[in-house]
Amino acid sequence: MQIGVLGGGQLGRMLALAGYPLGLRFKFFDTTAEAPAGQLAELVVGDYADEGALARFAEGLSLLTYEFENVPVAAAARLAQHRPVYPPPGALEVAQDRVAEKTFFQELGIPTPLFYPVQTRNDLLDGLERTGWPALLKTRRLGYDGKGQRLLRSPADLEAAWQELGGQPLILEAFVPFERELSILAVRGRGGQVAFYPLVENHHAGGILRKSRAPAPATPARLQHEAERIATRVMEALDYVGVLAIELFEVEGTLWANEMAPRVHNSGHWTLEGAETSQFENHLRAILGLPLGSTAPRGQAAMLNLIGLKPDFARVLAIPGAHLHWYGKEVRPGRKVGHITLRADTPEALEAHLGRLEALLAETKD
Amino acid sequence: MQIGVLGGGQLGRMLALAGYPLGLRFKFFDTTAEAPAGQLAELVVGDYADEGALARFAEGLSLLTYEFENVPVAAAARLAQHRPVYPPPGALEVAQDRVAEKTFFQELGIPTPLFYPVQTRNDLLDGLERTGWPALLKTRRLGYDGKGQRLLRSPADLEAAWQELGGQPLILEAFVPFERELSILAVRGRGGQVAFYPLVENHHAGGILRKSRAPAPATPARLQHEAERIATRVMEALDYVGVLAIELFEVEGTLWANEMAPRVHNSGHWTLEGAETSQFENHLRAILGLPLGSTAPRGQAAMLNLIGLKPDFARVLAIPGAHLHWYGKEVRPGRKVGHITLRADTPEALEAHLGRLEALLAETKD
Numbered sequence: 252m253q254i255g256v257l258g259g260g261q262l263g264r265m266l267a268l269a270g271y272p273l274g275l276r277f278k279f280f281d282t283t284a285e286a287p288a289g290q291l292a293e294l295v296v297g298d299y300a301d302e303g304a305l306a307r308f309a310e311g312l313s314l315l316t317y318e319f320e321n322v323p324v325a326a327a328a329r330l331a332q333h334r335p336v337y338p339p340p341g342a343l344e345v346a347q348d349r350v351a352e353k354t355f356f357q358e359l360g361i362p363t364p365l366f367y368p369v370q371t372r373n374d375l376l377d378g379l380e381r382t383g384w385p386a387l388l389k390t391r392r393l394g395y396d397g398k399g400q401r402l403l404r405s406p407a408d409l410e411a412a413w414q415e416l417g418g419q420p421l422i423l424e425a426f427v428p429f430e431r432e433l434s435i436l437a438v439r440g441r442g443g444q445v446a447f448y449p450l451v452e453n454h455h456a457g458g459i460l461r462k463s464r465a466p467a468p469a470t471p472a473r474l475q476h477e478a479e480r481i482a483t484r485v486m487e488a489l490d491y492v493g494v495l496a497i498e499l500f501e502v503e504g505t506l507w508a509n510e511m512a513p514r515v516h517n518s519g520h521w522t523l524e525g526a527e528t529s530q531f532e533n534h535l536r537a538i539l540g541l542p543l544g545s546t547a548p549r550g551q552a553a554m555l556n557l558i559g560l561k562p563d564f565a566r567v568l569a570i571p572g573a574h575l576h577w578y579g580k581e582v583r584p585g586r587k588v589g590h591i592t593l594r595a596d597t598p599e600a601l602e603a604h605l606g607r608l609e610a611l612l613a614e615t616k617d
Numbered sequence: 618m619q620i621g622v623l624g625g626g627q628l629g630r631m632l633a634l635a636g637y638p639l640g641l642r643f644k645f646f647d648t649t650a651e652a653p654a655g656q657l658a659e660l661v662v663g664d665y666a667d668e669g670a671l672a673r674f675a676e677g678l679s680l681l682t683y684e685f686e687n688v689p690v691a692a693a694a695r696l697a698q699h700r701p702v703y704p705p706p707g708a709l710e711v712a713q714d715r716v717a718e719k720t721f722f723q724e725l726g727i728p729t730p731l732f733y734p735v736q737t738r739n740d741l742l743d744g745l746e747r748t749g750w751p752a753l754l755k756t757r758r759l760g761y762d763g764k765g766q767r768l769l770r771s772p773a774d775l776e777a778a779w780q781e782l783g784g785q786p787l788i789l790e791a792f793v794p795f796e797r798e799l800s801i802l803a804v805r806g807r808g809g810q811v812a813f814y815p816l817v818e819n820h821h822a823g824g825i826l827r828k829s830r831a832p833a834p835a836t837p838a839r840l841q842h843e844a845e846r847i848a849t850r851v852m853e854a855l856d857y858v859g860v861l862a863i864e865l866f867e868v869e870g871t872l873w874a875n876e877m878a879p880r881v882h883n884s885g886h887w888t889l890e891g892a893e894t895s896q897f898e899n900h901l902r903a904i905l906g907l908p909l910g911s912t913a914p915r916g917q918a919a920m921l922n923l924i925g926l927k928p929d930f931a932r933v934l935a936i937p938g939a940h941l942h943w944y945g946k947e948v949r950p951g952r953k954v955g956h957i958t959l960r961a962d963t964p965e966a967l968e969a970h971l972g973r974l975e976a977l978l979a980e981t982k983d
Binding site: 264267268271272273274276290291292527528536540541542544545549550564565568569571572574575576577578579589594 | 630633634637638639640642656657658893894902906907908910911915916930931934935937938940941942943944945955960
C-alpha cells in the first residue's frame with residue numbers, strides 16, 4: 252500500500268522510516284527537489300497550485316496525509332475528492348489562521364490568550380487597549396519557528412513592528428506570564444479511539460524549540476487529565492484522525508492552549524526511543540485504521556534540536572543513551588538539521604548525560 | 618556518506634532503516650530486482666561474478682558491508698582492494714565452509730560438535746563410525762535455514778540422504794543432545810572495543826528459526842560470560858569489525874559453538890525494540906568507527922518469524938507491545954516475510970501476550 256505525504260521534510264522522512272516496517276511504501280510531494288524525504292522514497296516536485304503535478308502525485312496512492320501544516324487547503328481538498336486525506340483538511344484550515352485557531356479554542360471553552368484581529372494601525376492601537384503591554388503581534392498565516400512575530404514591550408516597539416509586519420492580516424495576543432510551556436501529543440483513530448502521550452516540557456529560544464523533556468518533570472496527574480480533555484475536545488470537534496499536537500502554557504496550575512499542529516510534531520520526537528510506540532507509527536496506525544499502539548513512556552527522555560550546526564557524531568554517540576537523528580539536510584544558520592534523543596532509566600542519569608550533551612553542543616557553536 | 622551493502626534482503630533493509638537517522642545513504646547490490654531493500658534505497662542488480670556490475674555498484678561508496686554470508690569471497694575481496702569492506706572478507710571465508718568454520722572453532726579451543734569432512738560414500742561410512750547415530754549430513758557450503766541437510770537416524774536413512782546430497786563437498790556432524798539453542802550477538806568496533814547483547818534463546822523448526830526470547834530466560838551470568846569469551850576469541854582471531862552472531866548449544870551447563878554468521882542476524886531482531894541500541898545501528902556504528910551503543914535490554918522481548926504467511930495486521934497490532942516488521946516481500950511457502958517483536962516490562966506480561974500472538978499465527982496458517 253502506498254501512502255502519499257504532502258511535504259517532504261524531516262517529519263515526512265521519519266514517517267517513512269516508521270512506515271516501512273508496516274509494509275508501507277511512500278510517495279512525497281514537495282516544492283523542492285532537496286526535500287530530505289526524497290533520499291528514501293519517491294518524491295514528486297511541484298507547486299501546490301499545479302493540478303497536473305498533484306494528479307501525478309496522487310496516482311497509485313491509497314490514502315494521503317501531510318507533514319507540513321501550511322499545505323494549501325485547496326490542494327488538500329482537491330486530493331480529498333478522490334482519496335481519503337487524514338487528518339481532515341478542516342483541521343488544516345483551523346490551524347493555518349491564528350485567529351480561526353484561537354476562536355476555535357474559545358468556542359470549545361478552552362482557555363487561550365486574549366487576542367485581537369488586526370488589519371489596520373488603528374486596530375492595533377485598539378487591541379493594545381485590551382491586551383495591555385507587553386503583547387505579541389503576529390501574522391495570522393504562515394508563521395513558524397518564531398518567524399512573522401514581534402514582541403511589543405512598550406510603545407517604542409510599535410513603529411518597527413508595524414513596518415515589518417503591517418499590510419497583511421495580523422493578530423495581537425496578550426502576553427501570558429506562563430510558568431512553563433508544555434505540549435500534549437494526542438492521536439485519534441478512524442474509529443474514534445484516542446491515546447495520549449505524557450505531557451512534554453518544552454524550551455524555546457528565538458521562537459524555535461530547543462529542548463523537550465518527557466515525561467514533563469513534576470507534573471501532577473490533574474494537569475495530564477486537563478491536557479487530555481483539551482485534546483479530546485479539539486479532536487472530536489474536527490472529527491480528527493492522526494496525531495495532533497497542542498502547545499500549552501501552564502499558568503498558575505491551569506493550562507491555556509497557545510496553538511495546535513495537525514501533524515506529528517517536533518515536541519514528540521522523543522517518542523522514537525522514549526515511548527513504546529512512536530508518534531510517527533501511531534500517526535500511520537491511526538490513518539490506516541489500525542489499532543493504536545501503546546503511548547507508555549520507557550524511562551526518561553530529553554530531546555535537543557540541532558539548529559544550524561553539525562556536532563561531532565562520534566562525541567554525541569559516546570554519551571550513554573544518545574540517539575542521533577540527522578535529517579540529511581545542508582547546514583544553514585537557524586535551520587533544524589537534526590535532533591538527539593537522550594534516554595535514561597532515571598531522572599538523575601538523564602540530567603547527567605544531558606549536561607554532557609549540552610556542553611558538547613555549546614562547544615560546537617563556537 | 619554512502620554505504621554499499623552486498624545483498625538487498627530484509628537484513629539490508631533494516632540496516633538502511635537504522636542508518637538513515639545517522640545521516641547515511643545506501644546502495645545495495647543484489648542478484649534480483651525484487652530485493653526488498655530496493656524499496657527504500659538505490660539497488661544495483663547484477664551477478665557477483667560480473668566485474669562491470671560490481672564496479673558500477675562501488676562508484677561513490679565510502680565503505681562496504683554485506684548482509685548475506687554467501688557473498689562470493691572473490692567479489693568481496695575485489696571490492697576490498699579499493700575501499701574498506703567490513704566485516705573482513707576473511708570472516709566470510711571461514712563462515713562459508715562448515716568444515717573451515719568448525720576447524721576454526723576447534724583451533725581456538727571452542728567446543729564444537731564432532732565432525733568429519735565427507736567427499737565419498739566411504740568417507741561417510743568412516744565418519745559414522747566416529748559420530749555414531751544419529752548424525753547430521755550437510756553440504757559444506759551454501760546451506761541456510763535447514764536447506765542442504767539431512768538427519769541420519771539409522772542406516773535406513775543413508776541411501777536417500779546420499780542420493781540428495783552426494784556429489785558435492787559434505788560434512789558429517791555428530792548429533793549433540795543439547796538442552797537448548799542459544800545465540801550470542803557481539804559487536805566489535807574498528808578500534809577493537811567490543812560489546813555483547815544478552816544471550817538469546819532460539820527455537821527452530823524444520824531448520825528455520827521460529828522464535829527467539831531475549832534475554833534468554835533462566836540464564837546464569839556464568840553462561841553469558843562463557844558466550845562472551847567465545848565471541849571475543851572469534852572476533853579477535855578474525856580482526857573482526859561489525860556485528861557477529863554465533864549459534865550455540867547449551868550442553869550440561871556448557872556452551873558449544875554450532876555456527877557463526879558474520880553479519881546482523883535473525884536472532885538479533887528483538888534488539889530493534891528490546892535493546893537500547895539495535896544490532897543494525899551497532900553494526901553501522903562499528904564499521905563507521907563510531908562509539909558502540911549500549912546493548913542493555915529494555916525489559917523482556919520475544920521475536921516470532923512470519924514464515925510463508927501474512928497475518929491480519931490489525932489483529933497483530935492490537936496485542937500490547939507487538940511491533941510488526943513486514944519486509945515488503947511476496948508471500949511464498951517457507952519464505953521469511955516478516956517478524957514480530959513483542960516487548961513487555963515483565964516476563965509474565967510477555968508470556969501472556971506471546972500466547973495471544975502464537976494463537977493468532979497458528980490460526981492464520983489454517
